Amino acid sequence: MATSSTTTTGRRTAYRTCSFCEATCGLEITLEGEEVVAVRGDEADVFSQGFACAKGLSVRELHHDPDRLRAPLVRQPDGSHREVTWDEAFAEVDRLLGGVIREHGPGAVAGYVGNPMGHTLAGTLYLRAFYKPLGRPTLFTVGTVDQHPKSLACALLFGHQYTVPVPDIDRTSHLLVIGANPLVSNGSLLAAPDIRSRIQGVRQRGGKVVVVDPRRTETARSADEHHFIRPGADALFLAALAHTLLEEGLAAPGRLEALVDGLDDVRDFVAAFPPERVAGACRIPAVEIRRLARELAAAPAAAVYGRIGTTTQAFGTTASWLVEVLNVLTGNLDRPGGAMLTSPAAGGPTYQGTPGRGRGIQVGRWHSRVRGAPEVLGELPLACLAEEIETPGEGRIRALVTFSGNPALSNPDPDRLETALRSLECLVCVDLYLNETTRLAHVILPSPSPLERAHYDVMVYPTALRNIANYSPPVVPLAPGRPDEWEIVLRLAGIVSGLGPAADVAALDAQLVRDLVARSARSEGSPIEGRDPDEVIAALGEEPGPERLLDASLRLGPYGDGFGSRPGGLTLDALRAAPHGIDFGPLVPRLPEALRTPSGKVELGHPVFLADRERLEASIDGLEHDGLVLIGRRDVRSMNSWMHNLPSLARGRDRCTVVVHPDDAVARGLVDGGRAVVRSEAGSIAVGVEVSDEVMPGVVSVPHGFGHGAPGARLGVAGEVGGANVNALVGTGLLDPLSGTSVLTGFAVDVAPA
Ligand SMILES: Nc1nc2c(c(=O)[nH]1)N[C@H]1C(S)=C(S)[C@@H](COP(=O)(O)OP(=O)(O)OC[C@H]3O[C@@H](n4cnc5c(=O)[nH]c(N)nc54)[C@H](O)[C@@H]3O)O[C@H]1N2
Ligand SMILES: Nc1nc2c(c(=O)[nH]1)N[C@H]1C(S)=C(S)[C@@H](COP(=O)(O)OP(=O)(O)OC[C@H]3O[C@@H](n4cnc5c(=O)[nH]c(N)nc54)[C@H](O)[C@@H]3O)O[C@H]1N2
Ligand code: SF4
Ligand SMILES: [Mo]
Numbered sequence: 001m002a003t004s005s006t007t008t009t010g011r012r013t014a015y016r017t018c019s020f021c022e023a024t025c026g027l028e029i030t031l032e033g034e035e036v037v038a039v040r041g042d043e044a045d046v047f048s049q050g051f052a053c054a055k056g057l058s059v060r061e062l063h064h065d066p067d068r069l070r071a072p073l074v075r076q077p078d079g080s081h082r083e084v085t086w087d088e089a090f091a092e093v094d095r096l097l098g099g100v101i102r103e104h105g106p107g108a109v110a111g112y113v114g115n116p117m118g119h120t121l122a123g124t125l126y127l128r129a130f131y132k133p134l135g136r137p138t139l140f141t142v143g144t145v146d147q148h149p150k151s152l153a154c155a156l157l158f159g160h161q162y163t164v165p166v167p168d169i170d171r172t173s174h175l176l177v178i179g180a181n182p183l184v185s186n187g188s189l190l191a192a193p194d195i196r197s198r199i200q201g202v203r204q205r206g207g208k209v210v211v212v213d214p215r216r217t218e219t220a221r222s223a224d225e226h227h228f229i230r231p232g233a234d235a236l237f238l239a240a241l242a243h244t245l246l247e248e249g250l251a252a253p254g255r256l257e258a259l260v261d262g263l264d265d266v267r268d269f270v271a272a273f274p275p276e277r278v279a280g281a282c283r284i285p286a287v288e289i290r291r292l293a294r295e296l297a298a299a300p301a302a303a304v305y306g307r308i309g310t311t312t313q314a315f316g317t318t319a320s321w322l323v324e325v326l327n328v329l330t331g332n333l334d335r336p337g338g339a340m341l342t343s344p345a346a347g348g349p350t351y352q353g354t355p356g357r358g359r360g361i362q363v364g365r366w367h368s369r370v371r372g373a374p375e376v377l378g379e380l381p382l383a384c385l386a387e388e389i390e391t392p393g394e395g396r397i398r399a400l401v402t403f404s405g406n407p408a409l410s411n412p413d414p415d416r417l418e419t420a421l422r423s424l425e426c427l428v429c430v431d432l433y434l435n436e437t438t439r440l441a442h443v444i445l446p447s448p449s450p451l452e453r454a455h456y457d458v459m460v461y462p463t464a465l466r467n468i469a470n471y472s473p474p475v476v477p478l479a480p481g482r483p484d485e486w487e488i489v490l491r492l493a494g495i496v497s498g499l500g501p502a503a504d505v506a507a508l509d510a511q512l513v514r515d516l517v518a519r520s521a522r523s524e525g526s527p528i529e530g531r532d533p534d535e536v537i538a539a540l541g542e543e544p545g546p547e548r549l550l551d552a553s554l555r556l557g558p559y560g561d562g563f564g565s566r567p568g569g570l571t572l573d574a575l576r577a578a579p580h581g582i583d584f585g586p587l588v589p590r591l592p593e594a595l596r597t598p599s600g601k602v603e604l605g606h607p608v609f610l611a612d613r614e615r616l617e618a619s620i621d622g623l624e625h626d627g628l629v630l631i632g633r634r635d636v637r638s639m640n641s642w643m644h645n646l647p648s649l650a651r652g653r654d655r656c657t658v659v660v661h662p663d664d665a666v667a668r669g670l671v672d673g674g675r676a677v678v679r680s681e682a683g684s685i686a687v688g689v690e691v692s693d694e695v696m697p698g699v700v701s702v703p704h705g706f707g708h709g710a711p712g713a714r715l716g717v718a719g720e721v722g723g724a725n726v727n728a729l730v731g732t733g734l735l736d737p738l739s740g741t742s743v744l745t746g747f748a749v750d751v752a753p754a
Contacts, residue, residue, distance in 0.1 A: 015042050015579040016472040018056035019119040019450055020639055022460045023186040023193040024470065025052045026580060027059065029451070034476045036060040036451065046583040047468045048193035053186060054637050054649060059450060061646040063476075067714050068432050069446035070479070079712060081434060081444065086483060090491050090501035093443050096426035098495055100399040108398040109496060110138035110388070114405025115146075115640055117430075121546035122447070122485035123403060124458035129493040129508055130401070136366065137378075138397060144382045145411060146308060147189060149316030149739040152376055155361045156606040157324055158341075159596025160349035161377050164189050164463050165327060165339035167303035168587060169198045172337040173207035174299030176292070178234060178323070179309020183218040184634050188307050191457075191464035196222065198465070208299070210292065212237065212284075213309060214631050215659075215701055216694040227292075228696035231631050231746030233282040233623050234306070235315035235616055237289065238322035239273035240282070244293035245329045246270060252297070254331040259591050262605015266325055269613050281623035283696065297330055301337025309631070313745050317738035318616060321609045328604060333591070340587040341594050344462040345469035345570060346550065347557035350594040354524045358596025363608065363738075369395045373740055381740030382411050383732040389420040399426035401492060404447070408436035409641040409707055412730040412742050413682060430488055433645065439712035445492075447485040451475040456550055456575075469554070470581030471572060486546050509544040513537060513552060520556045527555075527562025536563050547572060559584055608738060615737075626698060628664065630680070630729060630749045633703040641705035644718035656706035656723025657688040658751060664698065665691040668751055675754035678702060680747060682731035685724035686754050700751055702726045704744075 011032055018025045026045025030038040039060050041052035062068065072089030073081035084092070100108050111131060117123025131137040143151060151161035169175060169192060180188065182195045192198055199222060202209050209223040212234075220226035229237060245251045246267050253260065275286035275293075282289070296302050306323040310316065324333065332338030341350065364374035370387040373380060380388075385407070389397045400421070408414055408421070421427055421440045429438040430445045438444045447453075455472040478484060483491065487505055494503020517533045517540075520526045528536055540548050551572035555561050561569030575582065597603050637649040644650050658678050660670055670676055672691040677684055678700070687702060695701050706723025708715055727744075734743035 011037070014475040016451065016475055017455055017457060017470045017581070018052065018059065019116070019455055019457065020055045020643070021186045022188055022191045022463070023048065023195070024191050024457050024460055024464065024468070025056050025193045026470070027052055027056055029059070029475055031475070036063055042580060044580040046581040047466065047470070051194035055639055055643060058643070058646045058648050061648060063449045063451045065645060067645055067716055068449065069434060069444060072446060073434065073444040075442045081439070086481065087501070089443055089445060090495070093428050093492065094495050094501040096442055097399050097401070097428060098498070098500070100425050101496060101498070104398055106134040106496065107138065107395050109134055110140060110397045110400050112385070112400060112402040112405045112407060113141040114403065114410070115142050116642070117404035118459050119457055120485055121454060121456060121458065121550065122489050125546050125549045126486045126489040126512070127403065129512055130489055130496060133493065133497040138388070139379050140382050140385055141379055142382070142405065142410065143377070143379060144739070144741045145312065145744060146741070147311055148376065148379070148741045149311040149736050150189065150306070150320040152317050152363070152739045153320035153324065155377060156608055157321070157602050157604065158594070159358045159360050161361070162349050162462055163341060163594060163596070165324060165333060165341060166190055166463050166465060166587065167305040168301070168337050168340050168465070169195070169202060169303070170465060171586065172202060172301050172303045173205065174296060174302035175199065175202050175207070175209045176212070176296060176302070176304045177209070177219060177223070178212040178238070178304065178306045179311070180305060180307030181213070181217040181219045181634060183222060184636055189463045190305065191460045208295065214696050214699045215633070227284050227288065230281060230283045230623055231309070231629050231699060232313045232315065232619070233278070234310045234313070235319040235322055236273060236278040236620065236623070237282045237284060238319060238326060239270045239616070240275040240278045240289045241293040241296065242266065242322060242325050242329055243270040243273050244275060244290050245297055247274070248294070250294060250297035251329040252331045253328055256328050256331060256333055256602070259602055260328055260604045261599050261601035262603060265605030265610055269610055272613060272617055278620060281620045296326065301335065302330055302332050303327065303337070303339045305339070309745060312741060312743065314734065314736055314743050315612070315616060315619070316736040316741050318609060318612045325604060328602065333602070334589045336586070341590040342462050342464060342587055343467050343558050343584070343590065345467065345557050345559050345584065346456070346458050346461065346553040348462050349596065350590065351558060352519065352523050353596060355593040356595050357600040358598070360596065360598045360603070369393070376740050379740070381735055381742070382407070383735055383740070383742050385411065386413065386417045386420040386732065389424060398424060400424055401428045401430070402437060403430045403489070406435055406437045406641045408440070408710070409705060409725055409727065412727055412732045414725055414727050415683070416732070428492070430485070433642070434714035435642070436708065436710045436713055439710060445488050447488065448478050448482065452478045453484055454546060458550070458553070466586055467584035468581055469570065469575055469584065471550070471575035473576065484545070506544045513540060513549060516549060516552050527560065527565040539563055612738065628698060628700055628749050628751060629746050630678070631699055631701045631745045632726070633659070633701045635703065638703065638705055644705070644708060644721045645715045647717055650717050650721050654688050654723065656703055657690045659690045659692050659695050659701040660751060661695050661697045661699065662691055662693055664700070665689070669753050670751060676751050677754050678729060678749055678751050680729040680731070680749045683728040685726065685728050687724050700749060
């Protein structure tokens with residue numbers, strides 16, 4: 001095993017996949033004893049080949065951050081927090097959380113899953129153990145301030161929310177990026193390390209890159225063409241592209257014609273959106289829309305890629321659907337250089353059940369108690385969280401467990417949410433820091449540092465540009481007596497199951513293994529189809545923990561050894577012996593076998609999409625009007641709200657500014673370097689002003705994730721960063737009604753000198 005090596009100087013090198021964003025870069029970490037002395041990109045990493053960004057390189061600062069929590073904290077009557085032992089902490093959780101369940105039932109408990117645990121083994125393999133005993137859990141995730149519309153569109157189209165087409169950037173000759181800034185975000189629902197080089201590669205091969213964004217972003221500046229678009233007009237723009245393809249006889253689905261259902265319905269839908277009708281709303285001339293459609297159709301291979309700018313808006317689901325409509329109409333879905341599905345090593349939904357057919361999904365199986373919002377993909381909108389806590393009556397949320405979330409900064413209407421969180425009978429936070437949210441918690445259970453736990457990005461590889469598998473063992477051991485994150489989750493699962501604070505974690509873990517293996521044994525085409533689960537489980541060994549679950553997933557996955565049915569196939573041991581990862585090659589066509597829809601087709605004409613036509617038509621007038629609207633902004637040295645405590649990421653000029661177009665600045669008396677108050681219907685914030693024509697006229701941009709310095713938090717560095725919380729401008733009333741996702745972009749604001 002070559003996962004780390006020690007030299008005579010006492011230095012050793014370890015390799016680890018970065019877990020901070022979706023790019024999955026390999027890091028080479030140099031240690032002296034348990035001290036990290038250097039971090040750099042791992043040149044031998046099969047996927048990232050040496051690339052790493054400032055955030056990945058700052059893992060040393062995170063690991064050694066004195067503010068990072070190492071012991072559990074319990075809130076005292078005066079609101080301050082006191083360190084306790086782990087047993088004391090879980091006893092307190094049992095008293096409070098168990099108390100709520102005993103008095104009000106499991107329906108009074110809700111969960112909130114934030115972004116980072118979507119990348120951890122605990123989050124991806126163990127959280128279901130926490131939810132299961134709650135029955136029909138009241139589940140909130142950051143999906144509904146992020147990708148939920150795309151998840152819903154994919155679930156309706158392909159049968160599962162994680163079946164997401166990936167733009168095959170490395171082989172495409174035409175890339176249309178809409179509402180994403182991968183040069184800064186490093187890709188989302190698209191794992192592609194060093195995406196800058198990959199996008200440059202499209203152009204070097206003679207291809208074309210087009211960016212459609214209300215801001216001339218870093219990605220836009222590296223593209224062949226950039227078009228400003230009025231925020232929120234994306235569905236209109238995409239429908240007009242589809243309209244042009246169909247009207248001008250350019251649609252050429254090819255082999256997809258036999259694989260999709262509803263092409264005629266699509267034709268009817270987009271008939272209402274000729275470019276000439278929507279150009280004013282989009283602020284893109286009709287001739288340009290037509291030209292873009294023709295170029296998309298003419299490219300030998302093209303991919304349309306839409307991300308958060310197209311999802312956190314009123315037509316998020318419809319826009320996400322139309323992205324795939326274009327990929328189908330141009331014949332690019334499921335072909336090299338187009339938009340492709342992955343074959344992830346750890347398996348996943350496209351390897352469960354019957355190949356090519358499934359139950360599909362239903363929305364609205366239940367509704368939120370207060371405003372009657374439909375459940376979508378098992379979740380309720382985050383915009384409902386505060387009201388569900390505040391409103392008395394049967395089913396009121398009285399306890400909340402957050403898993404790696406900072407809703408106080410990341411969610412709409414933070415003031416109201418804070419009041420609601422304070423009123424809970426029990427708030428438990430699994431987190432790394434005492435921050436804006438966790439300072440309100442009754443109990444904080446600190447997760448290990450990323451370097452103290454094993455890693456494999458179960459969630460991200462299914463949207464990777466290549467079929468990659470990379471496992472990282474812990475770089476440094478956990479302090480004795482400290483639970484790993486998966487053990488924390490299982491102890492919480494034990495508490496909500498009524499097993500008390502000292503439940504048998506190994507037994508709960510074994511149950512998860514059994515569930516996984518038994519499910520696979522029932523799946524048609526599984527390598528263990530029809531086999532006795534016990535015999536398979538015995539082959540996995542006794543050692544509890546995520547490695548065993550991961551080993552099972554890998555062995556049951558498309559490259560796995562199938563527990564004997566495919567000798568020489570992938571196992572976790574094979575990954576352990578490959579510290580720089582294994583590359584199973586570029587994406588390969590997967591239709592129709594990856595589908596899990598009732599029809600066995602790509603359900604392009606699903607009624608949920610078609611029913612949105614009138615609403616979309618009605619939006620045209622509103623979008624034609626003037627007035628300022630707000631968009632967000634990310635930057636390379638931020639990760640949502642939570643990495644500002646690392647000095648190398650926090651230093652430098654104020655980044656939490658409002659960027660205003662020069663014309664708008666003049667009209668409002670705003671000057672570069674001055675200060676302004678940004679006001680919406682929901683609230684107001686004061687920030688510095690940057691005047692720049694990188695935003696289109698009528699659009700102002702403020703980043704999210706700022707507004708640190710709350711009393712009671714322990715963020716010595718971030719507290720000095722300042723900035724304001726842009727979500728104070730976001731109300732809880734504006735949603736994409738199909739998915740329940742908050743409208744974070746394109747709503748009206750006013751900006752005035754402070
Ligand atoms: N206005 C506006 N709001 C937005 C967005 C936007 O673009 N504009 N973006 C939205 C998006 S896309 C997202 S994903 C959400 C993010 O929303 P959240 O997930 O709620 O917020 P984060 O800032 O990611 O906070 C992550 C938390 O996890 C903790 N943490 C970090 N690593 C770990 C770990 O390994 N284990 C555990 N247990 N905890 C950990 C951090 O300390 C922090 O408290 O914000 C959303 N909010
Ligand atoms: N450095 C860094 N990387 C990150 C994060 C981070 O906070 N910092 N967050 C991570 C997370 S959780 C996520 S979900 C991903 C998100 O990854 P991306 O989707 O790439 O996120 P953004 O960089 O916010 O890009 C969204 C783009 O949409 C544009 N936009 C806004 N409104 C509209 C609109 O109505 N229409 C169109 N067409 N465009 C619009 C914005 O100007 C912006 O350029 O990034 C991840 N990576
Ligand atoms: S791009 Fe993402 S995965 Fe790569 S080093 Fe930066 S934060 Fe880590
Ligand atoms: Mo996100």
